[in-house]
Amino acid sequence: MSMDAAVVEDREVAESPGSKSPGPEARTSDARSRSLTGEKARRIIDAMRRSVAQRGTAASTFDHVSREAGVSRGLLHYYFGTKEQLLAEAVRRDCELRLERLERQLSTAKTADDFIDLMAQNLQDTIREDPDFVTLVFELFTLSRRNADIALEYAGLMRSTREHVAVMLAAAQREGVVRLHAEPEAVAEILFSLGDGLALRLLTEPNRDFSDTILAGITCARALLSD
Numbered sequence: 001m002s003m004d005a006a007v008v009e010d011r012e013v014a015e016s017p018g019s020k021s022p023g024p025e026a027r028t029s030d031a032r033s034r035s036l037t038g039e040k041a042r043r044i045i046d047a048m049r050r051s052v053a054q055r056g057t058a059a060s061t062f063d064h065v066s067r068e069a070g071v072s073r074g075l076l077h078y079y080f081g082t083k084e085q086l087l088a089e090a091v092r093r094d095c096e097l098r099l100e101r102l103e104r105q106l107s108t109a110k111t112a113d114d115f116i117d118l119m120a121q122n123l124q125d126t127i128r129e130d131p132d133f134v135t136l137v138f139e140l141f142t143l144s145r146r147n148a149d150i151a152l153e154y155a156g157l158m159r160s161t162r163e164h165v166a167v168m169l170a171a172a173q174r175e176g177v178v179r180l181h182a183e184p185e186a187v188a189e190i191l192f193s194l195g196d197g198l199a200l201r202l203l204t205e206p207n208r209d210f211s212d213t214i215l216a217g218i219t220c221a222r223a224l225l226s227d
Contacts, residue, residue, distance in 0.1 A: 044071060087136065091136050169184040170184045198210075
């Protein structure tokens with residue numbers, strides 16, 4: 001199917017008789033309950049990621065994103081309601097994929113040092129291979145400070161990722177891989193705080209050698225995860 005044909009098909013879905021346009025608040029609420037999966041969803045989310053990285057959230061209109069994704073503008077409104085909700089969905093899906101990848105990596109750890117080294121490597125790989133993801137997360141945080149709906153989305157995302165990593169930490173402790181010096185969720189919160197702060201600084205000064213900083217961060221993590 002050609003891109004033009006896909007756009008026409010999407011417009012028919014988004015503007016079908018069974019999907020009359022409600023008011024703005026109802027449209028946003030309805031959009032949250034809909035689920036777009038598969039290749040189209042991946043194209044839309046990838047297009048939003050690129051647009052936010054290049055233009056910022058304010059300039060990332062549905063027109064830009066729909067053109068880059070090869071779908072209709074109406075489809076984005078139907079499934080996401082607003083570009084802010086689309087950004088939240090993009091970050092949520094990215095976080096889910098990254099947590100799955102991290103969990104697979106950490107499952108190979110035999111010692112606390114293995115566990116810590118794998119986490120540090122995961123952070124550095126993200127900064128090197130996909131810095132746009134970090135930009136998306138910080139963009140979503142900025143939006144959450146002035147948009148109540150996004151604030152709820154962002155808080156929920158932070159809570160779910162913290163809880164997910166806490167489960168990994170508790171499992172690692174049961175298996176004798178790590179020895180936690182605080183509750184799993186508290187340790188997860190500190191590890192995320194270290195990672196978020198380092199990510200911001202690594203992106204801000206890309207040409208600086210952060211080797212000593214990374215080692216200092218590993219020392220901090222070791223104090224929480226090992227004897």
